[in-house]
Amino acid sequence: MPATYVSLPEPLKRVKALIFDVFGTLVDWRTSIAREAELALGPQGIETDWLAFADAWRAQYQPAMEEVRSGRLPFSKLDALHRRNLDVVLKDLGLAQVDEATRVQLNLAWHRLDAWPDVSAGLQALRPAFLLAPCSNGNIAIMVNLARRNHLPWDAILGAEVARDYKPKRVVYTASAESLNLQPHEVMMVAAHSFDLEAAAEAGLRTAFVARPDEYGPGTGEPAATCPVDVSASSLLELAQQLNPSPPIPPMQ
């Protein structure tokens, strides 16, 4: 007697690749940045609320990308925007004395973020059935370093740097599908943020919401998508279970 299972809806059976938002969805940027900032600035005698420091740095993120999305700035990769934002934050916090070498090192904090606990195992569970790639606004070098640190088994690094623009601009989603030789409806965007999924759906992609309720501190993240999505899950492992409803194929005799 085979295990009971629910068949996937027809459109989801055509999904061949999953592409992922990274900051917030796969990695806990907030506590990681707080830790890295304390490690970089604490030994210089600086004392501050390190989580508030992380929040202040992140608060500059969307405005900086909007300069590129609007066409006011040519595309530059997120490492460069992070650095410009860091200078603003240090000035705002009265820390203008921090030297250049420290700023260069601290900017690499975004390369040293820790994944949420389910992520590596969840991606490994999804890998036999789907191509996997980040579709992040982070640049390739950030994605490569996060993957090495957290054992993320990517097939390719897609997203803003390849598309030369920032999400939620439509081209970032469509360029990611094109890079894999897939139609938009054959690709599913996975994110913890409704604005990202809404834009992906408008570009023709399938969508999966993964809840990250602690992204900005306990109980602050979106508990559920505020737009229609194809799948919702509380972790990547649960997403893997939902997308692999068939019983495993028995081994060959």
Added chain:
Amino acid sequence: MPATYVSLPEPLKRVKALIFDVFGTLVDWRTSIAREAELALGPQGIETDWLAFADAWRAQYQPAMEEVRSGRLPFSKLDALHRRNLDVVLKDLGLAQVDEATRVQLNLAWHRLDAWPDVSAGLQALRPAFLLAPCSNGNIAIMVNLARRNHLPWDAILGAEVARDYKPKRVVYTASAESLNLQPHEVMMVAAHSFDLEAAAEAGLRTAFVARPDEYGPGTGEPAATCPVDVSASSLLELAQQLNPSPPIPPMQ
């Protein structure tokens, strides 16, 4: 008494990433294409010299890319150039009757190439010490499928599609280094073809020649580089030995 070993020259100690030519250097395109062509066309009653078919298809490769390099054609990915070249070859061989569906399938032969026997183990041996990426004229989807088929542990997929131009144009090498946030001299290009290594060296990269004497049939490949290179090896495993001359670090007590 530690094992005897030779220290690396100072410039090679600064190499942080290895980027690889793929067709010929990592994969045996010739016998793979011959096999795939026979699988696709043989059942339709077509008989021909399948290795000659592979050679004829490959002979169209450089002229097609030259259209892009010269600026006469806008960038289009290699899958599109391969398809245009396939149509030329089928016409030249008097096989114009081959239908559209067969051509579409046959064009995917370039996604189903087999690696030389040392490649997967060689890349695994290099991976602890270096970031690894293809720097191929093949597009991202080809690279992703070749990696899945042959267990190639890439950190990212770099090369022509990311740079929007074809090797040996300088931008393809420099864009690959930039994507990894590295200076050209921190990146080593690995290839079985002197023209590729010569162009990489001119762009400031380090270079490694790996001999593939059977690329175009037994004894037809370059036995040695015809330009100065930093390292020469007969396989990726030998390359790994040359680039990791230090004795292994003893495990922590």
